[in-house]
Amino acid sequence: MGELTRFTVTLDSELLEQFDELVSTRGTQSNRSETVRDLVRDALVQRVAAEPDAQVAGTVTMVYDHHASDLSDTLNDIQHRYVGEIVSTLHIHLDAHSCLEVIVVRGTQRRVRAIADELLGTKGVSHGELVLTAVVEGPNAHPHQHPHPHD
Ligand code: NI
Numbered sequence: 481m482g483e484l485t486r487f488t489v490t491l492d493s494e495l496l497e498q499f500d501e502l503v504s505t506r507g508t509q510s511n512r513s514e515t516v517r518d519l520v521r522d523a524l525v526q527r528v529a530a531e532p533d534a535q536v537a538g539t540v541t542m543v544y545d546h547h548a549s550d551l552s553d554t555l556n557d558i559q560h561r562y563v564g565e566i567v568s569t570l571h572i573h574l575d576a577h578s579c580l581e582v583i584v585v586r587g588t589q590r591r592v593r594a595i596a597d598e599l600l601g602t603k604g605v606s607h608g609e610l611v612l613t614a615v616v617e618g619p620n621a622h623p624h625q626h627p628h629p630h631d
Contacts, residue, residue, distance in 0.1 A: 489516070528614035532590040535615040537567075540583040540596045542608030547577055551604040558602070559583070562595050578606075586615075 491499065503515045528534050546552050559566050565587040572580040583599070585592045589612065596610035 525614045529589060529612050532588065534589045535587070536589045536592055536612045537584070537586040537615055538592065538610060538612035540581075540585060540599055540608060540610050542581050542583075542600060542605050543574070544579055544581070544602075544605045545577045546579045548604035551602065552579075554602055555581070555599065555605075558595070558598055565591060565595055 499512070499515070503510055503512055506515060529536050544551055544555070559569065562585075565585050567584040567586050569584070570582040572582075574580050585595060587595075592612065593610065599605065600608040600610070
């Protein structure tokens with residue numbers, strides 16, 4: 481972690497009130513500085529994740545009806561084509577018809593997005609979403625960094 485620097489932010493009272501409300505929703509441990517740090521880190525991660533060649537990791541979450549013709553096979557085929565990027569798949573049978581699948585993906589942003597588009601664009605997938613985060617180097621680069629065993 482770098483040296484801590486204090487700086488002043490000027491906000492109008494209305495925006496400050498809304499900001500403090502946001503701070504208060506984040507739990508008792510949270511304060512203005514902590515919240516600003518998290519927002520800055522989030523913005524930096526999102527900026528990196530927007531680069532086509534950025535290394536990203538994320539999840540594709542989708543819901544589909546496994547009775548729809550050939551859909552399970554089609555989705556399975558797609559996943560077998562991208563074994564380098566698809567890290568893990570969690571399949572939950574929601575009810576008699578619906579399946580929920582959460583697929584963990586990793587690779588360049590361009591590639592991961594293309595895989596997600598192919599999965600989510602498959603006919604019969606009723607809805608879904610891709611959530612990405614950038615794989616950023618450095619000890620203080622990510623707000624949810626796990627402690628390193630050698631630190
Ligand atoms: Ni199922």
